[in-house]
Amino acid sequence: MRVVIAPDSFKGTVTAADAARALAEGWLSIRPDDHLTIRPMADGGEGTLAAVAAAHPGTSLHRVGGCTGPDGRAVDGEYALLPDGTAVVELATASGLPLMTHPAPLTATTRGTGELIAAALDRGATRLLIGLGGSASTDGGTGLLQALGLRLLDTDGLPLPDGGGALTRARRIDRSHLRPAPPGGVQLLTDVTNPLLGPDGAAAVYGPQKGAGPEEIARLEAGLTRLSELVGGAPDQPGAGAAGGTAYGLAAVWGAVITAGAAAVADLLRLDEAVASADLVITGEGRFDATSLRGKAVGEVLARAGRAGVPSKVVAGDSSDGSALTLTALAGSSHAARTEAAHWLRQAGARLATAAQESACEARP
Incomplete structure (x- = not known):
C-alpha cells in the first residue's frame, strides 16, 4: 500500500514535520512493508x-x-x-x-x-x-x-x-x-x-x-x-x-x-505527483472545522486527493467534523492530547493502519 502523509502543524504542540513523522511511525508499527511518502505541509505561516x-x-x-x-x-x-x-x-x-x-x-x-x-x-x-x-x-x-x-x-x-x-x-x-x-x-x-x-x-x-x-x-x-x-x-x-x-x-x-x-506550497512539494500514485492520503492539523477547507493546508491536501480520486483521512487535535480521527478522543481529554501529542499521533497512525489492514482482509475472497 502507498500512503502519502501530509499534515499541517498542530499549532502549539508539534510541527508539521514532527506530526508527519509520528503518524508514519504509528502506521509502520502495524504495516511495516507499506511505502510511505512524507510531505509536511504549510500555508504561508508557521512551518x-x-x-x-x-x-x-x-x-x-x-x-x-x-x-x-x-x-x-x-x-x-x-x-x-x-x-x-x-x-x-x-x-x-x-x-x-x-x-x-x-x-x-x-x-x-x-x-x-x-x-x-x-x-x-x-x-x-x-x-x-x-x-x-x-x-x-x-x-x-x-x-x-x-x-x-x-x-x-x-x-x-x-x-x-x-x-x-x-x-x-x-x-x-x-x-x-x-x-x-x-x-x-x-x-x-x-x-x-x-x-x-x-x-x-x-x-x-x-x-x-x-x-x-x-x-x-x-x-x-x-x-x-x-x-x-x-x-x-x-x-x-x-x-x-x-x-x-x-x-x-x-x-x-x-x-x-x-x-x-x-496551493503554492503544495506545488513546491510536488504533492500532486505524490498523490497520483497513492492508495491513501493522510493529513491533519490542530483544529479541523469548516474553515480548514477555505485556503488552509489541510483543505488543499483534501482537495488534491479528491481530484485524484484517492481516499483521504484527517487526524486532528480536535474537530467539529465527526469524520476526523481526533487525538482528544484517543487520549481521553484535550489536555492529555496536547501534552503528549506525538504519542497520540503515533496511536492515530496505528489506528488508521489497523483499519486499512482490516479493510484489506475483508476485501479478500
Whole structure:
C-alpha cells in the first residue's frame, strides 16, 4: 500500500514535520512493508520554510543574527536558499507576534523581515518566496521596505519612525535607494483574502489580535489609507491585508504577486505527483472545522486527493467534523492530547493502519 502523509502543524504542540513523522511511525508499527511518502505541509505561516526546504535536497539554511525584532529588540532570523536560487523567508521568523513581550500595535515593525530579505539577496537569491503568516505589526510592510532602502518622509522631509501608528504623518516616498526586486520575482504566500482597508481590512480584522483597541485600530486604518494614497497599487486586491498590509506594500512597491499559500506550497512539494500514485492520503492539523477547507493546508491536501480520486483521512487535535480521527478522543481529554501529542499521533497512525489492514482482509475472497 502507498500512503502519502501530509499534515499541517498542530499549532502549539508539534510541527508539521514532527506530526508527519509520528503518524508514519504509528502506521509502520502495524504495516511495516507499506511505502510511505512524507510531505509536511504549510500555508504561508508557521512551518513554510521547513516544509519547502525538506522537499528540496541541496537546500541550505542561513541564520542571520541581529535582525530588528517587531518590538525593536534584536532577534535571530533564518531563511532557506533552494538550489535554483529561490530564497524562502518566513515573516514570522523575524517579525512574528510571539516575539513580542508586550503588545505594541502602533510601533511594531516588519523591518527584521526586510533585513532577512536583504541578506538573502546579498547571498545571490534570484527569486523570493515570502510566507506572511503570524505578523505582529500593521505597518503595511513599510518597516520591511525601509530595510530595503525605501524612505518614508514627513512634512519636514525627515524619515518616519517604524510602525503603523506613524503612517498618518507620511507626506512623501523616496524610492531612489530602494533595492530592485530579484529577477525571478517575488511570490507572497498567504492564507487570507482580506483587502488592505475597510471593515474586512488589516487593521479592523487583525488589529485586535495584535493588541489594538478601537482608537488604535482607527489610527492604523488612517495610516494604511494614507500609505495607499501615496503608493497607489491595488489596496482592494484579495490578500492585500495579509500580515498587517505587508502583502499590499510589497505588491504595490516591489511588484510582488499575492498567492494562496497552501496551493503554492503544495506545488513546491510536488504533492500532486505524490498523490497520483497513492492508495491513501493522510493529513491533519490542530483544529479541523469548516474553515480548514477555505485556503488552509489541510483543505488543499483534501482537495488534491479528491481530484485524484484517492481516499483521504484527517487526524486532528480536535474537530467539529465527526469524520476526523481526533487525538482528544484517543487520549481521553484535550489536555492529555496536547501534552503528549506525538504519542497520540503515533496511536492515530496505528489506528488508521489497523483499519486499512482490516479493510484489506475483508476485501479478500
